[in-house]
Amino acid sequence: LSVGSLTGLASVWASTLATQTMAEDVHWTVMVLTALAVGTAAGVVNGLIIAYGKVVSFIATLAMMIAARGLAEMISGRQTQVVSVDGFLDFFRADVIGVPVLVWIFAVVAVAGWFLFNRTTFGRRTVAVGGNLEASRLAGIKVQRHLLYVYALSGLTAGIAGVMMLGRTTAGTSTNGLYYELEVIAAVVVGGTLLIGGRGTIVGTVIGVLIFAMLTNVFTINNLSISAQNVAKGAIIVVAVLLQQRFARRSAST
Known part of the structure; x- marks a missing residue:
């Protein structure tokens, strides 16, 4: 943090x-x-x-x-x-x-x-x-x-x-x-690193960084307010974590 x-x-x-x-x-x-x-x-x-x-x-x-x-x-x-x-x-x-x-x-x-x-x-x-x-x-x-x-x-x-x-x-x-700590967490999570630890890649994190940089540019070009950008990024983090948990449970069951 x-x-x-x-x-x-x-x-x-x-x-x-x-x-x-x-x-x-x-x-x-x-x-x-x-x-x-x-x-x-x-x-x-x-x-x-x-x-x-x-x-x-x-x-x-x-x-x-x-x-x-x-x-x-x-x-x-x-x-x-x-x-x-x-x-x-x-x-x-x-x-x-x-x-x-x-x-x-x-x-x-x-x-x-x-x-x-x-x-x-x-x-x-x-x-x-x-x-x-x-x-x-x-x-x-x-x-x-x-x-x-x-x-x-x-x-x-x-x-x-x-x-x-x-x-x-x-x-x-x-x-x-x-607020960079939020950007960092978001990029790492989207890049596939588990918040509980034990799995993650540098390549995935780099991809996560590039995705969020691209999203920020798209939001800025479309004149989206900073508040709206933060809401969108927060939603992306939640979705990424939910997908992580689903995949983790699926892997554990197999």
Whole structure:
């Protein structure tokens, strides 16, 4: 639940006057590293609270969602922080063989996620832990440490999203990533990942993201209000979950 707020916090922290000044004195990648560090650190905090503090993930990430958004507002003073570092702007506005850099970043992250999930021990352990914590523990997986790694990875990707948002909008604000947690859940569910855990694919999630991006564009072109868009997306989530449950019961019966 905290990924949207972490995206906003990362974008705000990376675009503060102090960070941008350092970026101009050293290199524009300072802004990128700052956003990634902020996202990862928040993810580690989530992981520690959930894995070692035994707090339910819903409550822990809900608390982080509120706290991260509040911290972003404090840092920015609820003001928009415009990016003025030329190197940063030039990089994220560039095209590679006619394709925007932001699209390439999305593709690289998706491919890296697919490889990690499908071709490494970490990915197989993630599926096992998501399916059954106790069985994973009995199988010799260090469940607590693995959960910490997973939440840290989630925070890292939220930091990447914050950087991409900075590159697209050229401004850091505490409202960046607002309600993105709902978009994320919707895309993952539509992509076939079970909310109860144990099954999911990166390819499915990417397809879910593209479906919702396409729907948002269609809604915008047809001048559908934000409220109506949220109602439609909420309905899609409910239908996707109902279909998941039906398929799960059918699989269990066979």
